[in-house]
Amino acid sequence: MLDDYFFVDRVKNISINYSRLFFDLQKIKEYTSFCQLDDFYQVFNQIILSILLDKEIILIDADFSEEEKINLLNNLNEQKISFESFKEISLEKIKQKLKTNKNWRLTLFTSGTTGRPKGITHNKSTLLDNVRIAYNKKDDIWGYAYSVTHMAGIQVFFQALLNGNTIVKLFGYNRKQIIESIQKDGVTHISATPTFFRLLLPNESSFTNVKRITFGGEKLSNSLKKNMVDVFPKAKFLNVYASTEAGAIFAAEGDVFEIKKGMQSFVMVKDSILFIHKCKVGESEELVLEEEWYNTGDLVEVLKEDPMTIRFLSRKNEMLNVGGYKVNPYEVEDILRSLKAVQDVRVFGKTNSVLGNIICADIVLHDGHNLTKQEIVSLLKGKIQDFKIPRVVKILDSLEKTRTGKIKRS
Amino acid sequence: MEEKLNGIITELMEYSGNVLSIEVNEETNLRDDLGLDSFQLAELTVHIEEEFGIDVFEDGLVNTVGEIYKKISDAG
Numbered sequence: 001m002l003d004d005y006f007f008v009d010r011v012k013n014i015s016i017n018y019s020r021l022f023f024d025l026q027k028i029k030e031y032t033s034f035c036q037l038d039d040f041y042q043v044f045n046q047i048i049l050s051i052l053l054d055k056e057i058i059l060i061d062a063d064f065s066e067e068e069k070i071n072l073l074n075n076l077n078e079q080k081i082s083f084e085s086f087k088e089i090s091l092e093k094i095k096q097k098l099k100t101n102k103n104w105r106l107t108l109f110t111s112g113t114t115g116r117p118k119g120i121t122h123n124k125s126t127l128l129d130n131v132r133i134a135y136n137k138k139d140d141i142w143g144y145a146y147s148v149t150h151m152a153g154i155q156v157f158f159q160a161l162l163n164g165n166t167i168v169k170l171f172g173y174n175r176k177q178i179i180e181s182i183q184k185d186g187v188t189h190i191s192a193t194p195t196f197f198r199l200l201l202p203n204e205s206s207f208t209n210v211k212r213i214t215f216g217g218e219k220l221s222n223s224l225k226k227n228m229v230d231v232f233p234k235a236k237f238l239n240v241y242a243s244t245e246a247g248a249i250f251a252a253e254g255d256v257f258e259i260k261k262g263m264q265s266f267v268m269v270k271d272s273i274l275f276i277h278k279c280k281v282g283e284s285e286e287l288v289l290e291e292e293w294y295n296t297g298d299l300v301e302v303l304k305e306d307p308m309t310i311r312f313l314s315r316k317n318e319m320l321n322v323g324g325y326k327v328n329p330y331e332v333e334d335i336l337r338s339l340k341a342v343q344d345v346r347v348f349g350k351t352n353s354v355l356g357n358i359i360c361a362d363i364v365l366h367d368g369h370n371l372t373k374q375e376i377v378s379l380l381k382g383k384i385q386d387f388k389i390p391r392v393v394k395i396l397d398s399l400e401k402t403r404t405g406k407i408k409r410s
Numbered sequence: 411m412e413e414k415l416n417g418i419i420t421e422l423m424e425y426s427g428n429v430l431s432i433e434v435n436e437e438t439n440l441r442d443d444l445g446l447d448s449f450q451l452a453e454l455t456v457h458i459e460e461e462f463g464i465d466v467f468e469d470g471l472v473n474t475v476g477e478i479y480k481k482i483s484d485a486g
Contacts, residue, residue, distance in 0.1 A: 175441040195448055199441075201470035227470055323448055353467040354452040374425055391453040 006161075007041050009169040010181045016041060018164065022089040025049060033079040036060040036069065040169055043148045044157060051097050051104055052086060055079060058107040058119070061149045065382045072109055072119070091164055098124060098162075108149055108282075120151075122282040128158060129280075137163045143182055143210075145170045145192035150324075152216055156191050175199050182207050191240075193217040193324030194224055195355050203231040216240040217324035218356045219312075220255070241312065249276065259308040267308065274298045274310070320349035320357045325387045327359060335384050336361060339376070341369035346399050347390060361390035362399055371395070411462070411486075412479055418457045419475070422450060436476030462486070 002019040009015075016024075025045060033056050035046045043059065050057035058076065060069060098104075107121040142160045144167045146153030153171075160167045168185045170178050170192075179200070181187065187207075191214035210232045215225075220239055228237065241250045241257060249267075250257040259267050266277035275293040289295075299313040319326045329347040336345040344364040349357035365371060373393040380389045416434050423430045423444065432443060440446050446454065455467045458478065464485040466478050 174445060174447065198470050199448055202473055204473075223469060323452075350456065352452045352455060353465050353470070354448055354455055358452045358456060360456075377425070387449070391449060392456050 004164060005166040007044065007167050007169070008181075008185050009041070010185060011169075011173055011177050014041070018091070021045075021048075025052075025089050026086050029085045030080070030082050031055060032081075034058050034060065034073070034076075036062060036064065038062040040144070040148050040167075040171075044161075044167075047106070047154075047157070048094060048161075050106070051094055051101065052089070053081070053083065054097065054101045054103045055081070056103065056105045056107065058109070059149045059154075060109050061147070061385060063385045064109070067383070076119075091162070095162060098128070106154065108151060108154070120282040120284045122151075122154075126280060126282050127154065130155060131158045131162055133162050137165070139165075139188075141166045141168060141186055141188045143168050143170045143178075143187040143190040143192075145190060145196045146324075147171055152191060170196075179205065182210065188212065190214070191216065194220050195323035197228055197231075198224060198354060200231055201227055203227070206231055206233050208234050210235045212236050212238065214238045214240055214251075218321050249280070256303065256309060256311050259310065261307065264308050268293060269300055269302050269310065272299050272301065272313070274300045320359065322349070322357050322359060322387055323355040327388050329359075332359065332361070332384065332388055332390065335380060336363065336376075336390075339371075339379055341365050341371045344399055350392065358392060359388065359390045360392040360394070362394050362396050364396055364399055411482055414461060415458070415475070415478060415482070418454065418461065419444070422446075422454055422457065434475055436474065436479065438475040439473055440475065441473070458482070 002022075003017055005015055006018045006021045007014070007016045025048060028045070028049060031046075031049055031053055033050070035043060035057055036059075037043050037046070047057055056079065058073075060072070064072065101124065105121050105123050106127060107119045109119050140160070140163060142156055142165055144153070144156060146156060148154070148157065157167065159165075166185070168181055168187050170181055170190070173181070182190070183205070186209050188210060189212045190210060194215055195218065197213075197215070211234060213228060213232055213235045215238070225237065228235075237253060238251050239253065239255065241252075249263070250259055252258065263280075266280045268275040268277075274296045275290070276296060278289055278292050278294055281294045300310040301313055303309045303311055319328055321327075327349075329349070332347045333345050336342050336347070342363055343366045346362045348360055348362075350360050352358040361376075363371075363376070373395070376393055377389055419434055420430055430444075432438070434444075438444065440451065440454075451467065455465060459465050462482045462485070464482060466472055466481045472478060472481065
């Protein structure tokens with residue numbers, strides 16, 4: 001197993017086997033709880049180290065600017081410690097520590113509903129519930145298509161690590177590079193958003209090495225699923241309902257989810273809204289609980305009581321899903337309003353065949369000011385993450401209001 | 411129509427800070443030659459839809475600039 005690869009990044013010509021991973025970890029003597037790195041391998045190292053040390057780890061997106069980071073972390077203390085380097089590290093030891101750890105927690109910073117990104121803290125029960133360790137999974141090779149700061153990315157990381165699998169980096173790469181990595185590195189499993197899979201269309205080749213495809217983060221259209229059968233002819237398909245707060249919760253082959261027996265007592269539907277019990281979601285100050293239940297804001301239809309079977313109707317909240325990333329339109333509006341030339345602004349999503357939604361902004365400028373679309377975008381760069389920046393910007397004389405005087409959002 | 415579309419593509423590239431170093435023709439591959447990512451492709455569809463009233467990526471089956479020409483002229 002030690003000769004098996006842990007991490008492969010074909011584009012950067014990096015391949016690291018498990019013995020090299022353990023060797024690298026054994027050299028480290030210092031640990032800090034804040035982790036904001038572009039390099040996925042370094043982030044994985046830091047996560048493993050936090051487990052071995054039984055310390056909290058806080059993952060921050062690499063594209064958060066200093067200004068954003070200061071705002072985000074103002075209540076948090078960075079822990080820095082020095083320690084005797086580990087003499088022996090093995091997968092067994094990591095698994096053992098995960099079982100016995102008392103303090104270990106993992107916090108992810110994501111875009112929030114109140115304008116400011118919020119941290120969600122997970123403990124091992126919310127993170128590892130869905131990890132399946134089995135002998136027949138030992139040769140799986142995971143195409144890594146999520147960011148490491150994405151809940152789904154963390155889940156794929158644990159699924160791969162704890163089975164001694166290989167992680168092949170696909171995230172952030174272009175179509176040609178992705179296709180080459182899937183083929184040459186023999187990827188067998190890919191978990192990604194529909195937007196990621198749409199990037200592979202139209203398919204010039206099909207991948208017979210891929211055995212399992214998992215869709216998550218956005219609604220999956222029937223046409224995409226049909227196209228994917230041609231691209232991955234040997235694969236089984238799984239559709240996952242997951243949230244940043246709770247991680248992967250249900251899985252199904254289509255859009256109808258049957259809730260497993262072990263999960264049923266943690267799921268409740270009230271007035272067509274899906275609630276999840278608090279023990280299955282991460283902790284956050286900004287998570288509103290109704291007694292012991294977390295309101296997902298998702299509207300569902302109950303098709304059958306026993307076993308509980310549901311279908312998702314729509315998402316109730318106003319977060320825009322852009323290629324699997326959640327964007328809060330109010331956060332983007334606030335940032336735009338902070339620009340001197342901007343008088344009024346409306347940020348909204350427009351249905352888009354490539355990304356699901358595309359962020360649009362209608363902007364009214366103060367008299368005597370002049371700003372081009374390009375200038376607006378460059379002013380936003382570094383202030384908010386790239387995926388939140390409006391791609392379609394229109395400068396208007398006035399904004400259309402609804403009959404009640406509110407800005408029209410869709 | 412082709413001129414208009416090339417104009418949209420040139421503007422899109424400039425907008426994202428890339429310089430268009432090749433001449434756009436029917437053979438030009440959107441992802442491989444121009445290096446467009448999902449966000450830029452999404453933006454491209456919006457501009458094409460505004461200009462020509464057709465969603466060229468609806469079925470996800472577009473690779474080259476020539477294929478867009480064809481979709482637009484088929485629809486028109």
